[in-house]
Amino acid sequence: MAVYTQLGAETLAALIAEFDVGALVSAKGIAEGVSNSNWLIDTSGKDGNGARFILTMFEGRTDVGDLPFFLGLLDHLADKGCPVPRTIHDRAGASFRWIDDKALALIEFLPGVSVSEPTAAQAYAVGGALAQVHLAAQDFGSTRANGMDLTAWKGLLEDCGAQGLAQINPDLAALVAEELPLLAQNWPTDLPRGIVHADLFPDNVLMLDDKVTGLIDFYFACTDILAYDVAVTHAAWCFSNDGTRFDADISQALLAGYEAVRPLSEAERAALPLLARGAAMRFLSTRAYDWINTPADALVVKKDPMAFANRLRFYAAHPALFAA
Numbered sequence: 001m002a003v004y005t006q007l008g009a010e011t012l013a014a015l016i017a018e019f020d021v022g023a024l025v026s027a028k029g030i031a032e033g034v035s036n037s038n039w040l041i042d043t044s045g046k047d048g049n050g051a052r053f054i055l056t057m058f059e060g061r062t063d064v065g066d067l068p069f070f071l072g073l074l075d076h077l078a079d080k081g082c083p084v085p086r087t088i089h090d091r092a093g094a095s096f097r098w099i100d101d102k103a104l105a106l107i108e109f110l111p112g113v114s115v116s117e118p119t120a121a122q123a124y125a126v127g128g129a130l131a132q133v134h135l136a137a138q139d140f141g142s143t144r145a146n147g148m149d150l151t152a153w154k155g156l157l158e159d160c161g162a163q164g165l166a167q168i169n170p171d172l173a174a175l176v177a178e179e180l181p182l183l184a185q186n187w188p189t190d191l192p193r194g195i196v197h198a199d200l201f202p203d204n205v206l207m208l209d210d211k212v213t214g215l216i217d218f219y220f221a222c223t224d225i226l227a228y229d230v231a232v233t234h235a236a237w238c239f240s241n242d243g244t245r246f247d248a249d250i251s252q253a254l255l256a257g258y259e260a261v262r263p264l265s266e267a268e269r270a271a272l273p274l275l276a277r278g279a280a281m282r283f284l285s286t287r288a289y290d291w292i293n294t295p296a297d298a299l300v301v302k303k304d305p306m307a308f309a310n311r312l313r314f315y316a317a318h319p320a321l322f323a324a
């Protein structure tokens with residue numbers, strides 16, 4: 001469940017009154033998500049016909065200093081026609097407000113559901129939506145360094161230690177010891193960069209049939225290699241959850257959808273095998289760290305690091321996977 005902070009009815013009504021969205025009608029805590037507290041908010045609407053929003057309270061994981069970047073990016077992308085929710089600004093024009101020491105943002109509600117077993121047509125649409133974001137963000141004025149880069153993966157995995165990794169799986173420390181230096185030595189430095197989502201998993205995409213209706217959860221967005229974002233999305237979409245089954249049709253469709261909007265250069269395509277190994281390492285590192293450091297009685301369900309160790313092994317064993 002992901003409502004870490006309880007807000008009373010009066011507090012919520014007073015908060016909503018700070019926005020020009022009508023009066024609060026109902027607020028329901030949303031169970032999905034692990035980072036922040038989210039509520040589904042219904043109001044009477046500006047015109048009395050009702051309106052729906054997502055209220056997000058930023059808990060510890062998001063640096064509030066980054067909120068102008070994240071929320072400004074949503075508005076920029078929405079202005080350019082990307083399927084992302086707008087931030088609702090308060091009556092004074094602010095994109096987020098405070099209750100006690102927690103920041104809150106009111107976000108446009110978008111229809112759609114997250115798919116758990118995507119079809120090729122859906123993967124094609126997701127690839128296209130990702131490319132649309134990459135192009136639309138080109139003239140977004142701000143930048144943000146990727147806090148979850150190779151140095152960060154290394155730090156998290158060192159913190160786990162060989163013993164911690166061995167508790168997860170006896171072969172994990174050896175896999176990390178082999179792959180991390182290889183990634184560090186070969187990580188590309190000259191590929192096109194821009195704003196990337198960096199976490200475009202199926203649970204961060206809302207769809208109706210084959211149409212992407214919402215890309216959400218931009219709280220890892222940053223400036224990085226565009227093809228790395230393709231690799232992250234590939235790792236997230238093209239395997240069974242546990243990473244043991246690769247789906248070649250989904251892979252082909254995702255890349256074709258992306259390239260229909262933004263063709264990859266030869267250099268980007270050539271780098272994809274390594275970038276995909278990096279993407280797998282990124283989620284392996286955060287999942288391994290959380291696996292070891294999340295208390296047993298925590299409310300969140302821990303995500304399996306081995307699902308991304310399996311993807312990493314697969315990418316390492318199939319270097320020709322992305323050949324055109």
Ligand SMILES: Nc1ncnc2c1ncn2[C@@H]1O[C@H](COP(=O)(O)OP(=O)(O)OP(=O)(O)O)[C@@H](O)[C@H]1O
Pocket residue numbers: 002030032033034035036037038054085107108109110111203204214216217
């Ligand atoms: N703009 C939106 N429109 C419709 N539903 C949304 C929107 N934003 C979030 N949701 C719903 O709220 C749920 C939780 O949101 P989200 O995934 O952003 O939570 P989180 O805790 O911030 O993220 P995560 O678990 O990825 O760290 C989503 O699964 C989705 O169902």
Ligand SMILES: N[C@@H](CCO)C(=O)O
Pocket residue numbers: 199201283286287303
């Ligand atoms: N999408 C991530 C969690 C949020 O970064 C994962 O599945 O490990």
